[in-house]
Amino acid sequence: MKTTGPLILIMLLTAQISTAQSKLIPMFVGTYTSEGGSKGIYSYLFDMETGDSELQSEVETPSPSFLARTDNFLIAVNELGGGNQSVSSFNLQDEILTFENKVSTKGAAPCHVLLGDKGQYAVVSNYSGGSLTLYSIDKNGHISEMDDFREFKGSSINKSRQNASHIHSAFLGPDKSVYVSDLGADQIYVFDVLKEGGKYKFQEKETIDVPKGSGPRHIAFHPKGKTMYSLQELTGDIIVFKKEKSKWVQSQVINMNDAEFKGEHGAADLKISTDGKYLYSTNRVDANTISTFDIKKDGTLSLKQVLSVEGKGPRNLNITPNGKFILVTNQLSDEIVVFSRDAKSGELKDSGKRIEVSKPVCVIF
Template identity: 35%
Template sequence: MKVKSSLLGMALAILPVFGFAGNNIKMVVGTYTDAGSQGLYSFSFDQSTGEVSALSSLSVDNPSYFTFSKNGRFIYAVSEQNSSKAVLNCIGFDPVTGSFSFMNSQLTHGADPCYVDTDGRIALTANYSSGTISVFPILKNGTLDKSQLQISSRKGGPNRSRQGIPHAHCAVFAPDGNIFATDFSGDRLLSFYYNKDEQKLEDHGIAAHVKAGSGPRHLVFSPNGKYAYLMNELSGKVIVYKYTEGKLKEIQSVLADNAQAKGGADIHVSPDGMFVYASTRLEGDGITIFRTDYNGKLTRVGMQPTGRHPRNFAITPNGKFLLVACRDDNKIQVFSRDKNTGMLQNTNQDISLSRPACVKFYRIK
């Protein structure tokens, strides 16, 4: 199904769909569907100019976060629902045309799945409102088997209004295959490993404690796998870890949210590993920019204001653009990125879309 131009609210450049020899890549956007959005949208994005053209859409309930399979043929997208409708969806994706096809879905048995990651063997969801992690074996045809396991986080943080019940916000694979989950209410990082033979997660215990009331949210690794960066929602701080053989050692904590709005959100590392970007919301919405040094530590070098509620953002594979999903302004902002300074500049090439929540790129390798 083609995306109607009225949904985009702008005249989008017409780009060749099959021209992958140059800078033409695919972009997929997940949205909240409570205000008329269909769900998933695909676009063709020219990462040399920042121009975009609409390709396809698919009706999916609240696909607020998703991830690609390694070959780009499947998308695993949550349906963030606080009910029995909370599922993980497997969606076929044509990385050449950008078209979607629904494959199957499986119940998470956990409320409000808000994050998903995969290593090709299994998919993991972090279920925010139930504080659990669901594990889905991936079948040979790429579809999802039933959820087998759930790992529970705990309550106990001092922020009673935000940490009064268990919450889990992220479950991510490290480059070496280890699994880490953010225990938002317990102020901890949990460590696991998937035993393929026994088809179960091995509990490796607490990978790290964070200061009480921090609310750990998203964890990302540097391109070389030597460092990890944790965005804390409530404290607004980024914690830097040295990563060695499955172990995290804290080496720095630096503030990203100057407004102290308790709205720290997403975090990503530039493709060259030289800069870290963190989004903050609720007040002073924007992207905080950090330069990395040879030890992985961060120096704050700038802050780029954005539209309202920058829940998620993505950097193009060539590092030239950074796109921000501004959920409450119903648009995706396109910023050009200076690779030497890390600074961002608004290109004013906004993509109008109802309640965007997740942006990801896929390039045929």
């Protein structure tokens, strides 16, 4: 009985330390690299209670413009051309990145990577190449040689941006299919990814059209799985699709800016809160804003708030796992802006916190 007091004290101290540690989470930032600028991927510890961050390390790799990770490894696309385009893998031990390997993407300007089947395959979107590549990955994150490759030959009405297919992203849907946005052709391609003989392959499933000149870029799915949101880079619209039987049917087109906005759009990213109540999206070029939408019971959107991103070129956004902050990567003003988020109303406000880094374009937790 005499040891009860000291034992309780030790347990309380251990619990306090554990709670403090749980507030600090690893965060990784991808950048466009340049001489005298950023060197590659930057890792931080982010405090989910205060919004503060502390730089832990940097790993040199050319223009890692999009990142994806599992608990064991991180994958980055190297957005280059001229035969230097690649996808790179890094081991994650104690949140420290160690280079594993890299392989060619066979298409210029890879700008997005998706990890599927619990990290056993990767899908890379080649923007300038207008193509999609598929790789097997082992449990250590080693990328195999290419399993499958698809090249697309589309175009649309915006002759300066849509003279050819531009594959911008691939997202995993609630049906486990891969949804691929072709900005150049105004189409979303849906593929199943199948495994045969130890290799993965694409199987065509469906093609979804969006309005001409829209330029689909990224996709988000509602947690309930019956609503899909497609972000249109060229018009700043979000197109809402509802699943009816086995088909996606368009139910709404809504713009992310206030009615008085008259400038050029450059819609970049969108994310949905884990409770499925709010959607957030960023818009670049003349807007440089982040928009908050209410998600109604039927899945349609209502514009709630439009805020300045306090910088230029908000290419990517992410919501912290506890939902308390949203981070926006302002590529052209060389910093990440941290917004506080009200979980009840969904509304944002500038926290005043900044993370200075050259040309940040992707942030993941």
